[in-house]
Amino acid sequence: xxxxxxxxxxxxxxxxxxxxxxxxxxxxxxxxxxxxxxxxxxxxxxxxxxxxxxxxxxxxxxxxxxxxxxxxxxxxxxxxxxxxxxxxxxxxxxxxxxxxxxxxxxxxxxxxxxxxxxxxxxxxxxxxxxxxxxxxxxxxxxxxxxxxxxxxxxxxxxxxxxxxxxxxxxxxxxxxxxxxxxxxxxxxxxxxxxxxxxxxxxxxxxxxxxxxxxxxxxxxxxxxxxxxxxxxxxxxxxxxxxxxxxxxxxxxxxxxxxxxxxxxxxxxxxxxxxxxxxxxxxxxxxxxxxxxxxxxxxxxxxxxxxxxxxxxxxxxxxxxxxxxxxxxxxxxxxxxxxxxxxxxxxxxxxxxxxxxxxxxxxxxxxxxxxxxxxxxxxxxxxxxxxxxxxxxxxxxxxxxxxxxxxxxxxxxxxxxxxxxxxxxxxxxxxxxxxxxxxxxxxxxxxxxxxxxxxxxxxxxxxxxxxxxxxxxxxxxxxxxxxxxxxxxxxxxxxxxxxxxxxxxxxxxxxxxxxxxxxxxxxxxxxxxxxxxxxxxxxxxxxxxxxxxxxxxxxxxxxxxxxxxxxxxxxxxxxxxxxxxxxxxxxxxxxxxxxxxxxxxxxxxxxxxxxxxxxxxxxxxxxxxxxxxxxxxxxxxxxxxxxxxxxxxxxxxxxxxxxxxxxxxxxxxxxxx
Amino acid sequence: xxxxxxxxxxxxxxxxxxxxxxxxxxxxxxxxxxxxxxxxxxxxxxxxxxxxxxxxxxxxxxxxxxxxxxxxxxxxxxxxxxxxxxxxxxxxxxxxxxxxxxxxxxxxxxxxxxxxxxxxxxxxxxxxxxxxxxxxxxxxxxxxxxxxxxxxxxxxxxxxxxxxxxxxxxxxxxxxxxxxxxxxxxxxxxxxxxxxxxxxxxxxxxxxxxxxxxxxxxxxxxxxxxxxxxxxxxxxxxxxxxxxxxxxxxxxxxxxxxxxxxxxxxxxxxxxxxxxxxxxxxxxxxxxxxx
Numbered sequence: 001x002x003x004x005x006x007x008x009x010x011x012x013x014x015x016x017x018x019x020x021x022x023x024x025x026x027x028x029x030x031x032x033x034x035x036x037x038x039x040x041x042x043x044x045x046x047x048x049x050x051x052x053x054x055x056x057x058x059x060x061x062x063x064x065x066x067x068x069x070x071x072x073x074x075x076x077x078x079x080x081x082x083x084x085x086x087x088x089x090x091x092x093x094x095x096x097x098x099x100x101x102x103x104x105x106x107x108x109x110x111x112x113x114x115x116x117x118x119x120x121x122x123x124x125x126x127x128x129x130x131x132x133x134x135x136x137x138x139x140x141x142x143x144x145x146x147x148x149x150x151x152x153x154x155x156x157x158x159x160x161x162x163x164x165x166x167x168x169x170x171x172x173x174x175x176x177x178x179x180x181x182x183x184x185x186x187x188x189x190x191x192x193x194x195x196x197x198x199x200x201x202x203x204x205x206x207x208x209x210x211x212x213x214x215x216x217x218x219x220x221x222x223x224x225x226x227x228x229x230x231x232x233x234x235x236x237x238x239x240x241x242x243x244x245x246x247x248x249x250x251x252x253x254x255x256x257x258x259x260x261x262x263x264x265x266x267x268x269x270x271x272x273x274x275x276x277x278x279x280x281x282x283x284x285x286x287x288x289x290x291x292x293x294x295x296x297x298x299x300x301x302x303x304x305x306x307x308x309x310x311x312x313x314x315x316x317x318x319x320x321x322x323x324x325x326x327x328x329x330x331x332x333x334x335x336x337x338x339x340x341x342x343x344x345x346x347x348x349x350x351x352x353x354x355x356x357x358x359x360x361x362x363x364x365x366x367x368x369x370x371x372x373x374x375x376x377x378x379x380x381x382x383x384x385x386x387x388x389x390x391x392x393x394x395x396x397x398x399x400x401x402x403x404x405x406x407x408x409x410x411x412x413x414x415x416x417x418x419x420x421x422x423x424x425x426x427x428x429x430x431x432x433x434x435x436x437x438x439x440x441x442x443x444x445x446x447x448x449x450x451x452x453x454x455x456x457x458x459x460x461x462x463x464x465x466x467x468x469x470x471x472x473x474x475x476x477x478x479x480x481x482x483x484x485x486x487x488x489x490x491x492x493x494x495x496x497x498x499x500x501x502x503x504x505x506x507x508x509x510x511x512x513x514x515x516x517x518x519x520x521x522x523x524x525x526x527x528x529x530x531x532x533x534x535x536x537x538x539x540x541x542x543x544x545x546x547x548x549x550x551x552x553x554x555x556x557x558x559x560x561x562x563x564x565x566x567x568x569x570x571x572x573x574x575x576x577x578x579x580x581x582x583x584x585x586x587x588x589x590x591x592x593x594x595x596x597x598x599x600x601x602x603x604x605x606x607x608x609x610x611x612x613x614x615x616x617x618x619x620x621x622x623x624x625x626x627x628x629x630x631x632x633x634x635x636x637x638x639x640x641x642x643x644x645x646x647x648x649x650x651x652x653x654x655x656x657x658x659x660x661x662x663x664x665x666x667x668x669x670x671x672x
Numbered sequence: 673x674x675x676x677x678x679x680x681x682x683x684x685x686x687x688x689x690x691x692x693x694x695x696x697x698x699x700x701x702x703x704x705x706x707x708x709x710x711x712x713x714x715x716x717x718x719x720x721x722x723x724x725x726x727x728x729x730x731x732x733x734x735x736x737x738x739x740x741x742x743x744x745x746x747x748x749x750x751x752x753x754x755x756x757x758x759x760x761x762x763x764x765x766x767x768x769x770x771x772x773x774x775x776x777x778x779x780x781x782x783x784x785x786x787x788x789x790x791x792x793x794x795x796x797x798x799x800x801x802x803x804x805x806x807x808x809x810x811x812x813x814x815x816x817x818x819x820x821x822x823x824x825x826x827x828x829x830x831x832x833x834x835x836x837x838x839x840x841x842x843x844x845x846x847x848x849x850x851x852x853x854x855x856x857x858x859x860x861x862x863x864x865x866x867x868x869x870x871x872x873x874x875x876x877x878x879x880x881x882x883x884x885x886x887x888x889x890x891x892x893x894x895x896x897x898x899x900x901x902x903x904x905x906x907x908x909x910x911x912x913x914x915x916x917x918x919x920x921x922x923x924x925x926x927x928x929x930x931x932x933x934x935x936x937x938x939x940x941x942x943x944x945x946x947x948x949x950x951x952x953x954x955x956x957x958x959x960x961x962x963x
Contacts, residue, residue, distance in 0.1 A: 030902070031899070031900045031901050031902050031913060032898075032901060032902065033901075033902045033904050033911075034898060034901045034902065034903055034904065035768070035904050035905075035906055036768070036903045036904065036905065036906065037764075037765035037766075037768035037776075037860060037862065037889070037892060037906050037907075038765045038860070038862040038905065038906070038907060039903060039905045039908075039910050039912055040862055041923060041926040041927065041930070042903060042912050042914060042919070042923070043910075043912065044926055045919050045922040045923065045926060046912065046914075048922070049919075049922060
């Protein structure tokens, strides 16, 4: 048979083998003639029985025809394979198996995971097709290959497949293909890439597969379409860097990737405490669960949100590190060192354990404080203040008589006015009230339980234009702004027009004063970016070492697991210590001895949570096949013995014949 | 000794012992129902025999008793008016022979010859009609030896012919038979039973005694297994290719329905119907006549 396969022009000769069969099927037998007295009864019998005999005859005919077609197909099968332009008869076969190792492959369809199924299919394909050279490329966030180039040691590949484990990371499909193509470009002969993946929709839908024509691409899908799943989409805290004792709102967003409404329990582990809440999530919907937490110790707190029972476990946990600040640093800049308002702020800081107050005569640079309070601002150093604000310091200015209206207008980007800033005194004083009850600073006052935050009489004020009222959070009863607030990306800018000098106001004697000041400093404290890394699974956990830390004494430990191997890399940012292996989701600690010097968090990639699959046929390149097709095609490419096919077909024919002989009662009625 | 093909000497010898059967045919049936209207002149002295208990005392010859003091009965041979017409189906299908020694036509010819001899031997009249789709020969009843020889010659010269229609032939023969009597029809009856009996109705209404002998070859009674065979009709040009093992049951059922219809119609009209296999001796048919 291989003679025919190696000489394709001869392959048509195989058709001659069908001739006897066709002769047999088409020839009409002429049985011996028997003279009989009368055919009336026989004709009646034919008439009566033909009603059910004819369909039976047709079935027999169809069976015979099918049997003949199967036999014909068995003969012509090599022709279908040899039509593949990428197959060169006699050349070596080089196959790169690309196995998807991304997180969605850990989903379990039935009793085995998609990844296990993929590995066993590839192992089966390797052993049954026995390519001359093979390699395995793992589709991961950073793709890897078992050999530098396709090699003959398929036994090693089989062993590697047996011990392989899925990774909880994204798959970099394009770079994985590039790696596979680069590998095949190193060899000559029949070259093929066989991709074994679940073809998860989010990962594959918009992938532009480019494979050269000289390389055959075959796609083998594992897994069922769409497994139900619930996953944590995000974990956030507000504020992101709270002060110790401050109430923190931790929000866990949970997504339901199924067509049914589900109820699940969300757990929050933070600072040694554990909370849980049950949540109902609509089909294909998302729900947010909010937890309240308070931390009385400063430092980095690991926060982990997790879900109850779910079939796909990878995305059921999410981590974050919450930096708890010891205090908000408030710096007062005042010309008169013993000004009354500075003393008031001293008293406020004394009453609030999480607030420190420092008085200075000049504006500090860098991140010396979170809140800067300028007690007598005459419009000087406006650019420095803007820069400080943009760098992440909230700034409160109390205008002095030297200040111009234009300075104030520029400070908060307010509408320009043509009036002059003037200060007024009134022994009767003015009253003030909340202008924006919805502002964060009034979260405890909006209900009225804590009274008016600006309760009291103010006998001195600047006549700020009422048209700036839309920026005011507190205004006087006659509409003159009391406190103007402009929230910026990382900080807040304020103009203070409420005197708390005891000589001009009895505000500080009012009960709500301290609460208001506390709420104000908490709400305007700048949003601080965590110094701790939040990484996606599949990246290397690294840390740019501060000069004070010795790389030799540093160890990387994953929570609850052993120490991980690290390596040092010199970069423009400095010396980086990073993990050798790609990281799995979890919390990682850099330790010097027993002290945690730095923490990193690795989270599950959200895009892997949706287990919906795409039809491989919808992808632009390659052809879709199942494992058996690949094995058969591989076997044909290296020459397949046809005799089992022929024997099978002959057996089928024999069975059909015997069946026909048993059931066939009438064949035909003819008239001369 | 007989030199006719269908009347063998051994058959004649055997027929002599069938007197009772013939008597039944002639006396038990015909003489009872066809007694002459002029009773006195139609009787002739036959013999004296001793009285046995149960005999009619009126039959005792009292003159003899006076002379001999013994009771003798004076018996008379009654002259009957028996006219028996034998219908022999001579269509092509009657030439069929598969398992038996004789074809159906030969079998019927043997029986017809014997019956004719038996009837003539009793001085009754016998006629013969050979038919297929037409009446090929009609020989009116006669009782002479010459007439018997004519019948035997006709049977001998007769051969299976073309297609048949029993009903048509019976219909056409009705006006040819002038006097009522007995008709014996020998055929394979491959015809519609209702049509056959519609043709027989005029005979039955005229008072004929009708005997139907349905003569079939054993190969027709039970279809022989020939595997896949092409059946060619002896009557006509039709052919059918059939797998005989597959249709044997259907054939049996078809034949059973046909004979059942014939038997039922015969019973309803007081007609004697007998299914006969050519495998059996044709002398068995006389037993049937004697019933």
